[in-house]
Amino acid sequence: MFPKGFLWGAASASYQIEGGWNEDGKGLSIWDAFTHAPGHIKNDDTGDVACDSYHRIGEDVALLKAMGLDAYRFSVSWPRVFPDGTGARNEKGLAYYDALVDALLQNGITPYMTLFHWDLPLALEQKGGWLQRETAEAFAVYAGVIAKHFDGRVKHYFTINEPQCVVCLGYQTGVHAPGKQYDTMQCALSAHNLLLAHGMAVKAIRANSKGAVSIGLASTGKLCYPQTDTAAGRAAAQAETFSLDADNWAFSHAWFLDPVVFGRYPSDAPEVLAAFARQAPAADMEIIRTPVDLLGVNIYNGNAVDEEGRYVRRYEGFPRTSLKWPVTPEVMHHGIANLYARYKLPIYITENGQGCNDRIYLDGCVHDLDRIDFLTRYLTELQRAMADGADVRGYFHWSLTENFEWNAGYEDRFGLVYMDYPNLRRIPKDSAGWFAGYIKENTAK
Secondary structure, X not given: OEOOOOEEEEEOOHHHHOOOOOOOOOOOEHHHHXXXXXXXXXXXXXOOOOOOHHHOHHHHHHHHHHOOOOEEEEEOOXXXXXXXXXXXXXHHHHHHHHHHHHHHHHOOOEEEEEEEOOOOEHHHHOOOHHHOHHHHHHHHHHHHHHHHHOOOOOOEEEEEEOHHHHHHHHHHXXXXXXXXXXXXXXXXXXXXXXXXXXXXXXXXXXXXXXXXXXXXXXXXOOOEEEOOOOHHHHHHHHHHHOOOOOOOOOOOOHHHHHHHHHOOOOOXXXXXXXXXHHHOOHHHHHHHOOOOOOEEXXXXXXXXXXXXXXXXXXXXXXXXOOOOOXXXXXXHHHHHHHHHHHHOOOEEEEEOOOOEOOOOOOOOOOOOHHHHHHHHHHHHHHHHHHHOOOOEEEEEEEOOEOOOOHHHOOOOEOOOEEEEOOOOEEEEOHHHHHHHHHHHHHEOO
C-alpha cells in the first residue's frame, strides 16, 4: 500500500507530443533541424505534428482527469518561448502554456513543469550549445522568466531532464540531436555547463517565484541490483551503481548528482575526468550545489551483479520490451534504495514504463497485458524500496500518450493512451483503466 498523499501522475515532453513546430512564432530547436536531415531518425520520422498536443489541450487534460491522476509532468519548449534562446520572448508561445496550466488547475491536476527536455534552441547550438557557458546563462534567464510568469500557478519544477542523455547521446555518440561526436573533455565541459545551468536555474526560480514549493532535476543512468539478495550482494550492487569508467561515465548518476548534492565530482573518476574535475572553479561548484528539494529518477531497467560486483549475463530469451530493453523489476527496489542511501533527497519516479507493439484489436480496444504486467512488477518493487526506508513521494508513468520516441521514431509505443496517428484519435488502453484502479486500491485513504 502506498501512503496517503503519494502523488500519481503521467509524463510527457514538448518535442515528443506538441507538434506545431513552426507555428505562432516558435523558433527552431536542434530536434527540428536533426529530424529534417534524412537518415537520422527511423523512417525519417519527425516531430512536426507528433500528437498535435499544441492544438488538443482539452483532450489530453480530459485523459488525465479520467484516470484520476493527481499531476501531469510536462516540459516547456525553450524555443517556443524564446525563439533564439535569448532576447524577446514569444507571447504566443507563453499563451499555449498558460492555457495548458490553467486547464490542469481547473481540473484539479497539479502541474509539474520541466524546463528543458532536450529541445535546445537551434540558434544557441549554432553558437556552441552546451560547450558554452553562455548557454547556461541564457537558460537561467529563461527559467526566471517562466518562474515569474507562472508564479502562484506552477509550484513544482524540474530544471533539466536527463542531462546524461544530452551529453551521451547528443554530444558523444551523436545518435540524438545535435548529432555531435565530441571527445571526453568536450563532453565533460558540456556536462559541467548543463550542471551550471541547473544550479543557475534553481536560483532564478527561487528569486522569481515566491510560490515555488519544490525544485529538482530528473536524472537517469546506470543502476545495478544483486543477483542474490544478500548483504554482500547489495553492497556490490551499490558500489557498481556509482562506479565510473572511461567509456560509460556520461550515463551515470554519480557524475551529475554528486556535484548537485555534494558540490564535487566523484573522487574515483578515471584520470581524464579527474583532470577535468581538478580544473572546475570552486565558484562554479557552489552554484551547481544550490540546494534542491527533490530528486527525479527516470528508471526503466538495470543490471544484475554477483557478490564480487561482476555483471551477470542475461539468459537467452530474457524478457525484453519492443525497444529490446530488458525487463528488470528488481532495479526499482535496489536502484531506488541505493540512490536514496547516497543522496538522502525525497525521490519522485519521473519516468517509468514499457514500450510495446500495441495495436487496435478487432473489438476496437487496445489490450496491453504486457504493460500491465510490467507496471505491476515494478510498482511492487517500488513498495519494497519504500519499506527499506527510501523516501519516495510520487510516480509519473511514461507516458500519457504515445509520442515521437526520438531516434526510434513512432514505431515504439509507451503510452497509457494509444495514438491512432493517421487521425490523431486517442484511445485509452486497458492499462489506463488498470492504472486508475490500481491507484484507488493501493493508496491509503
